Amino acid sequence: MARAGQRRDGARRTAGRGGHRPRNGDLVAELARAVRDVEAAAKRNRVTPTVRATFQAVALLLREERARVRTAAVSDSHRTEQLKRLEGLATIMATTAVRDAGLLALLADEAVPSEAARRIAKEMKRDLGVEVEEEPEPEPVAVAPVEATRRVVPQSVAARQLANPFLAPDYDAGAAQRGPRPGRLAGWELMGPLLASFERAGGGAPACMPLPFPTQRFTPAGLELMPHQGQLVAAVAEGHRSFLLADEPGLGKTAQALLAAEAAMAYPLLVVVPNVVKTNWAREAALWTPHRPATVVQGDGDTVDGFADIVVVNYEVLDRHRGWLEEFGFRGMVVDEAHFIKNVTSQRSQHVLALSAGLRVRTAKPLLMALTGTPLINDVDDFRAIWRFLGWVDETKPLAQLTECLEATGYVPADREFYEAARRCVVDMGIVRRRKVDVAADIPARRIADLPVELDGAVGRSIRAAERELAQRMVAQYRSAMSYRDVVDDELDMDLVRRVAKSELKDAMTRQTGENVFSMMRRIGLAKAELAADYAAQLARSAGKVVFFAKHIAVMDAAEASFEKAGVRFSSIRGDQTPSVRQKEVDAFVNDPGVQVAVCSLTAAGVGLNLQVASNVVLAELSWTDAEQTQAIDRSHRIGQTEPVTAWRIIAAQTIDSRIAELIGSKAGLAARALDGSDEEVAATGDVQLEALVALLVDALRAETA
Incomplete structure (x- = not known):
């Protein structure tokens, strides 16, 4: 315990004073050392609460010092020099903050300084011999109640609720929510290795669970499923109930989902879709399951049929309809274009995840299907929200069924064999991925052909000039940050290059004037x-x-x-x-x-x-x-x-x-x-926007030294 306490004290002293004693009472030098410590921690992905408190303390002192220098009785040249030094530190802090959302939030004007940050700031001042004023206790602030989201209940839904007043949950559903039994993997962090198992895939390991041969017919007269479609429906008929249906676009995922609900008798069925395809889903339901009435939720739901078997709603209106959707008694839920929920902090993701969690509590073995031909946009982390929707994992760990499969492999994340086995466990939970080339050979090939065009005249010159302006703005930020480093190195610091590009990308999303990557692409378009x-x-x-x-x-x-x-x-x-x-x-x-x-x-x-x-x-x-x-x-x-x-x-x-x-x-x-x-x-x-800016900055920096 004593040794642990010594480590904590040492960490606090290092974080609070940059690991060095101040020289000549120079606050800016002290701040620079603290900033470099935070920058190094961010590079190593070691942003601890102490590092965050130090970062916020530096931000507080930086603002105070900037205000003091602007009004101090000093020469203009000294004031300019100090402000330049402070601006360089601010640039490094901004580029460092882009690495970590927690740090970025601390730079916001409305961010409230933590007690730890205030304490570190005071210690830094005292070390420099600056008098510290004791702050009075803050007055309690009355917080106004947050206005609740406007919720609606369509009249037809209210009539259905009155007609079915004794709609009760299936209490056997709780068994599916039990926690995993402690075993070999107790204490191991598993989400990172599970995601990494897909990054390490390859060598002929497609992501598709074993599927049975179809033996039953669920299509209406006159319609036939293709063999690959029938296999998924057969898996539902045999009892499987959760699927990430990731077939390549164009392989008929809508028909598979509708007939899967028929095979599982998962009615009423909730279908959450992008607004642009609501009407198409209603048409497809009328085609593949004509005996199941479908209703589309528009606006406040005035035209909703509360007695329909299939309810189609778009992401954008989930907030106002979530109340009655949670109480409707659904036994199945389909999320179309499921990559729309990959950002778990977005409102639409939170609504979808809440509806899924409620469905799993109320219903034993509900049908849950996530449909997307593009489940991975930028990163394997895009899987997280989809797996949560399907009930395979929660925020931090795999749930009971997946954990039991991982336990049965006999491996732990320290074993090389764990990753292939773990990927197989996740795939068998219900990932179904087929390619056109494998299951629909009768679809002709496709190709992408690039047609370069020259943008001549004033428009072309203007666009190229704007690109140079953007590149030079990033070069200036890079040079400013490099000027405050102790070591001069002609080699490009690619880590700093990426942070400058990230900072530019963040600014581009909020900047109202001046050229940025988005305005340039619009002009080129x-x-x-x-x-x-x-x-x-x-x-x-x-x-x-x-x-x-x-x-x-x-x-x-x-x-x-x-x-x-x-x-x-x-x-x-x-x-x-x-x-x-x-x-x-x-x-x-x-x-x-x-x-x-x-x-x-x-x-x-x-x-x-x-x-x-x-x-x-x-x-x-x-x-x-x-x-x-x-x-x-x-x-x-x-x-x-x-x-x-x-x-x-x-x-x-x-x-x-x-x-x-x-x-x-x-x-x-x-x-x-x-x-x-x-x-x-x-x-x-990293996404294409960032990589394009990185390439632009690298070319500009190399052109300077060529």
Whole structure:
């Protein structure tokens, strides 16, 4: 105990005084040493509560010193020099904070200093001989009650509740919630190794649980499932109840989910989907389960049928309907495009996880299905929320069933064999992943073709000048941070490069003026709009219908104006349309031979739509992820397509656009390795936005020294 106490005291002294005695009472030098200690801890991922308190203490003293220097009776040159030193420290703190959300929150103006931070700040002042004023006890502050989220109960739902007043939970459900029995793995941290087991995958280890051969028919007369679809339904019929259905886009996940509910008799069934596909889900339900009435929740739910077997609701209105959804008595829940819930701190994720947890408490063996063709966007950590929804893990550890499987392997995370065995345990919990090339060989191949275009004239020069301005702003931040380091090294500090890029990316999300990576991509998109529309019009005249994707509304507007000028009829599919208007536009493109082009929002129309009448896709703007790009292309490359699909990417040469095109391709490796058993090397898990800024900064720094 004495030794542990000595370590804690030593840590506090080191954190509070930077590990050195101050020299000549120089507060800025003392702060610089403390900042370097925090920076080193962040690099090692050792951000302890003491480190956070030190970080906040430095932030407090930095603000005080900046205010003092600005009003001090000193020469202008001395004031300028001190302010420059303080600004350099602030830059290092900001780039360090990007590594850790806890540190980032401490830099906010509204962050309340902790007692530990105040104590460390006082100690640093006392060590420097600065008089410390005792602070009065703060006055208690009355906290106003937080306004509750507006909740609604549709009239038809209230009528159903009155008609079924004795709807009771299944008390046997509690058995599924029991904690794991202590065993060999007690005391081991398991979530990290479980996620790592998918990063280490490869060598022909696809992520698909064993599936039985279908022996029963659950389809209505006149409809047949493909063999791979029937296998999943057969697994439900044999008793399996939780699935991450991660089939590649276009392999009919909607039909599988609806017929899985039929096989499990999981009614009423709750289906949570993106807004753009609500109407399509209702149509699919009418097709595959016509004897099961389906209702779609719109707005406050005035048109909801409270006696329906299938309730379809979009993520955006879950907050106001969550109350009655929790009490409705669902026996199954499907989450479509489940990668939407990967951020567990978002409201939609919290609503989905709460509904799932309540369902598992009330119902023994509910049907839980997460549908997504792209479960991994940037990192294997994207699995966490989906596994929680399915009841395989909680916030910190695997739950009983998965833990028992891990115990049965006989390994612990220190064993090399643990990772392959652990991955198999998770897969057998219900991961189902099939590729088109394996189960739907009759779907023609697809390819991606890049079409570089030159942005000439004033527009092109302006875009390239903006890119140089962005690069030089990051170079200045990098040089400023390096100037406060004791060691001069001509080699690039790639860790600092990434932190500067992260800081720039964070600023870009809030900055209202000046060029940033997002405004530049929008400008590049606008500059390409007419060129991309001209190419799409040529394709439509020579090869038939074309799907045209853009990310920004202004780019869609410019393309549609170009189509009108060229006399090309088009449908417009956007995120601000009501489901009925959107479906009308889809139907016009699919059914009217005169409608040659579908102008689609990359985010709003990239999921849930069947546009296989077209075999050519034009991507006027690039996505930020390979997953989003794949989803868009697979609106055409799916079951029902009879021709090879070509996606034409319009790329602005000699701009950041071409960098992003290269990076998107490198991001495909993670899903291929983690889910498909590929031996492909996995690219860094940072997102494309960050990697593009890193590349831009590295090129600018190397150009300076060339």
